[in-house]
Amino acid sequence: MTHTVHGQKSLLARVRRIKGQADALERLIEAGQDLDCGKVLQQIAAIRGAVAGLMAEVLEGHLREHVAAENLTTEQRHEEIEEVVAVLRTYLK
Amino acid sequence: MTHTVHGQKSLLARVRRIKGQADALERLIEAGQDLDCGKVLQQIAAIRGAVAGLMAEVLEGHLREHVAAENLTTEQRHEEIEEVVAVLRTYLK
Amino acid sequence: MTHTVHGQKSLLARVRRIKGQADALERLIEAGQDLDCGKVLQQIAAIRGAVAGLMAEVLEGHLREHVAAENLTTEQRHEEIEEVVAVLRTYLK
Amino acid sequence: MTHTVHGQKSLLARVRRIKGQADALERLIEAGQDLDCGKVLQQIAAIRGAVAGLMAEVLEGHLREHVAAENLTTEQRHEEIEEVVAVLRTYLK
Structure with a gap:
């Protein structure tokens, strides 16, 4: 799945701040x-707090750009969703 | 969006435990x-911990049954996703 | 360890709201x-969020009224602190 | 407040891992x-997860070595406790 260049710059800035x-x-x-x-x-x-902000930006981008992508098969969409579920479980303990 | 009867029973049991x-x-x-x-x-x-478990079960069900549902328009799918994003923001502070 | 009546009323109001x-x-x-x-x-x-608020109020009260109490032996103070540590571990996973 | 050399080595190892x-x-x-x-x-x-582990180690050390220290005035003890309260509030939102 590709990410926009703008998204990449913003993520790199967050990681470098951390x-x-x-x-x-x-x-x-x-x-x-x-x-x-x-x-x-x-x-x-x-x-x-900075790590939480980074996680929020990546998760939201993943949900909107990948999980919601139009040209996915149902199987592909479920794969993208399971990546979200795996991360949610680290928070929802 | 409909939920399975099994899912409803499990959620009700969790809420009553809380x-x-x-x-x-x-x-x-x-x-x-x-x-x-x-x-x-x-x-x-x-x-x-019980509330976190309840949240995990509802979020996972919502992602798998609603967000990934095949018969959604792109707009409907984005609406379902925004419900997830709104909850994630309460955790990722 | 005794709690003030005011503290008790506030805690009960929070629990009933939950x-x-x-x-x-x-x-x-x-x-x-x-x-x-x-x-x-x-x-x-x-x-x-309501449970987090309740936890914050009880933890802060416990730290200020019990852990910081003047008439404690060192052993008693460590016992009070271990109650805080036990709760912190449920959050710091 | 002084920390043990052992404690310092362990904290530095955690930070470098992060x-x-x-x-x-x-x-x-x-x-x-x-x-x-x-x-x-x-x-x-x-x-x-690594940041949570680091926070747990520093908080527990602070509670046991500083907050519970025997030679503190009540005022000093309250100052040490307020540092814990300030951090707890970032978690209990």
Whole structure:
């Protein structure tokens, strides 16, 4: 299934932001003895939020562009749906 | 969109279990001064898990029976998908 | 550990609201053939949000009133904390 | 508040694993036209799980080593607790 170039740019920007946040978290933890738990907790929560935003964008794009695509056989459509179900199960525990 | 009778029975059983859990939680909290926080926290976590299970069953059924239904127009399919997207957004915050 | 009467009233109001939401969900599902998936999904998401709000209120009260209580032995304080850890693990999967 | 050296090593290992997962995700998305949605969704779900594990380890350590520390004034203990409450609110929405 192909994705639009615009979609790709937006996803890459989100992933690179997460990588930057993880770098900053690594430096916070490397502070060792002077580790500030409050800041570490906030940084992890920020990464969690960024990952949730990335998941939402990919899932919505997958549902609208692939699951709803007109030229699919019923079998193909069910395959696309099972990819969504597999991810939903990681959230709905 | 119609649901199978089997699906309905399973969903009703889940909802009634949640109602029973909420009744038990109410009684725990009514204990007032002797309220056991540990038990209350566990009971709320149990209800949360039951609600997640219910959501998973309805979402999966909706995706497989409605979104993937063969006799839909593209517009109808997008409408069904937007119902999924609306729920996903409550989880992906 | 004792809870304030005010806290108890607020918690009971939240639980009763969840019970009311579950009743409404039961009626939606009992509609059988004419079951409206969109409304059912929204109602479950609303219950999930109400349960999250209830959990937040109990957890915060437990942390502030019990875990932070001045007259605890270290052992008692660790017991109170382990109740929080047990609940956190149901969320942090 | 100081953290044990052992704790620091474990946290750094987790963060570096997340960075590696984010690198792999970036390469998946850079595939552009041949982007495999299923693999991207799985990879994001894996990162989400790793971030949850990291959050659990830091929160539990903070609760047991800082919130429960014996030599705290009541005011200091409440400050440590408010850091936990701030993070819980990002989860309990």
